[in-house]
Amino acid sequence: MTGSQKPSEKDLKRYEDDFLTIKHRRMIMKEIVLVKYGEMALKGLNKKTFEDMLTKNIKRRIKPLGHFVCTSAQSTLYIDPQDDDIDLSEVVERVGKIFGIAALCRACVCEKDFEDICEKSYEYLEDILGCAKTFKVNAKRSDKAFPMKSPEICMEMGGKLLDRFPHLSVDVKNPEITVTVEIRDTNAYVHAENIKGAGGLPVGSSGKAMLLLSGGIDSPVAGWMMAKRGVHIAAIHYVSPPYTSERAQLKVEQLCEKLTDWCGGIAFYCVPFTELQEAIKDHCPEEFFTIIMRRLMMEIAQRIAAKDNCLALITGESVGQVASQTMAAIACTDAVCRIPVFRPCIGMDKTEIIEISRKIDTFDISTLPYEDCCTVFTPRHPKVRPRLEDIEKAQNSFDFEPLIQKAVENTEMKTFDIAK
Amino acid sequence: MPIYLDNAATTKPCAEAVEAAVEAMTANYGNPSSLHKAGLEAQLAVDKARKIIASSVGADSSCIYFTSGATESNNLALRGIAGAYGKRRKKIVISAVEHASIDETASALENMGYEIVRISPREDGRLYAADFVNACDDNTCLISMMLVNNETGYILPVKETFTAVKRRYPDIVTHCDCVQGYMKLPIKVNQMCADMISLSAHKIHGVKGVGVIYIKKGVRVVPVVTGGKQEKGIRSGTESVPLIAAFGAAAEKLFPTIGERYERTGALKAYLLDRLSGMEGVAVNSPEDGSPYVVNISAEGRRSEIMLHFLESKEIYVSSGSACSKGQQSGVLGQFGIRDKRADSAIRISMTAETTEEELDRFAEALREGFEKVRG
16 A cells, blocks of 8 residues: 555545636636726717616626626726636636627736736736747726836836746737736736627617528528627517428527527517418419518518517628519518618628628528528529519519418517526 | 446446436437438437537537547547648647557557657656647647546646647647546536547446547548438438437436535545555555546556456456456556556456445455455
8 A cells, every 4th residue: 555545635626726727726816807898988978878788798698607796997897706616718708709898808806016916927927928939018007096107017017027937028019928917996907818809889788679580691690790789689580381390490599599699688489481471372473472472571570570679670681692682672672661671781792791600600500401481482583673563563462461460470489598 | 236346447327318218219219310300309309418418518519429439539539630630730649548549549540651649657657738748849730638547547637738739839639538537527628728529428327339529610520430421420320319318318417416426436535545555465556636436456466357356256346457458458557657566466446426335345355355365
């Protein structure tokens, strides 16, 4: 026997050190997340409304991760973890997807004392400076009572870090690492990595709109873009069994779930559309199928939008992408709309849309190969330049109203909440 | 009642896993690829398991792929990355204490012209991140190391190594064989800096024949098995819905109790070591701070296989080295500085949280008896 072993406690300690390094670190020093506001910092008297909205969104998103205290001052929100075992990288990842934020960073909390700042920086920055070659120090002194001025802090701190990490050299123009020291009202903060935020405005600050979500690549991107401008999204989807499969609907639900990372909770409306599509096929000329179908979809969407207090509709259309998205076709579709229709992808190329869909991780879901309602009964030769009076005449040949009402009544609603 | 102390070889499927498998074999027997309702139901069962396993390692469910087991996952990791990136970058760095499914696959790649670097523990029996980083260069496509060594329970410095490697060489793909750590230690792929991890169901009270490989989005892998493009083409072949559902059920059951069970097995390990501490000629091969689930000891001068069969006659099941190598002498122990006679007499006791003190008492008693009776 090579020495008696008492593994339980020690093991547990090492397992924490290895896997919850953050916890281990935070016992020595406190680490928090600083969130810098985006353009809402420029708002005037109503800035507070935006701030509150953002704080609420952030709190909701990080609540499942543990206990936090969020305070805001000087256009910055401080996320201060209260539990020991909180994974700050997860916090950063989640908060990085919240709109209204220009940048965020993990920072080490120091006393407002130069010695303490240096001491803590050595340890806090060891990992990152150990692998870098060049750096510079940046200082922000919003508390003018601090005895050293910003350039002084930069110089002194730079010198100290050079002493400590002799392999580094200073490069003020193009440094690998920028160490930032912020002297604020209550504490000083040191951080070295600024992470770009999602930008835009806090979701909910611009009201609510109804997104027509087909399951393709464009519509989730359109929803994301409007959410970025502070719009709270509700989604509507049309199903036509047996022409469309249950898998197609599940795919759209998956898209909704993905979008909640960015858009927060989403109310999802599923409209039974089979009868209407069959009626179009039976009573209207083939070349107008798609446009009349879209007009009916818009009609249903705005009725449900009204019930859910949505102020606008959102679609993923892009001019000229397909026959139903020519200017003439869009004009015919728009003619039935009584509320604004936002089409944020309107001037974008497919490649640009795909780029965003990859970024927001909806691309792989969107490209699953299930038929959606838009491709049912597609005319072989759709009218590229339809005239409104022709369309209206064709549509008036049958009374769609009872079927529309029935579809609206039978619409099912589901809510998708943010991931736990 | 036999005493089963070979849980690192395999575990008894839990009731939830068996139930899920039976359900998938009796009621939900569709092919997930079929377009009809029966197919959809089967697909949903697979996706449910996928989600559970994904969240248990902090991953997105779209990055989880089912395979026939961790051996296949490990093969896919090495061969798949070599296939995708190995044209220009021919070097692969692994630890010298890997399971055969990594080590042998690496040797096969070596024969195909790849350069394999195996990092050994230093004198103190530990691996160091710096050694791995220094072995990497711009020609390296992959680094692979296990989380917990299956023979000794040694916990490898995976997180430190991968973080350091990624800082210096962001293009090197990192793979971790997490089989002996899954559901025993908390695993988060992002925190670990792992681009790929391998998991096995039957080590966590699931069923044999199913495993998982996590592949981070953006990492390209050339499939080893081609065919009907199941699992997004990464692993063709009809999904084994019963085994996958059982895997999910087992993971769902075990995930909430990782911390609790760790403490419990920690106490069991301490208890066992305490029982053995008075015994002359018994040496502990496991590191003090290793996984508490595995305790490797040597009974001096008594060959492991004979001791194993002696214990077997008392209905106590342990293992000599790693069960996968079917009694062959283990080179891994040698890597840890355990050689010759001591390695010849190594016995591995692997527990679960359900193991009891009484069982360990009986084991210790039998070991003492065996030590006296067994010669050579």
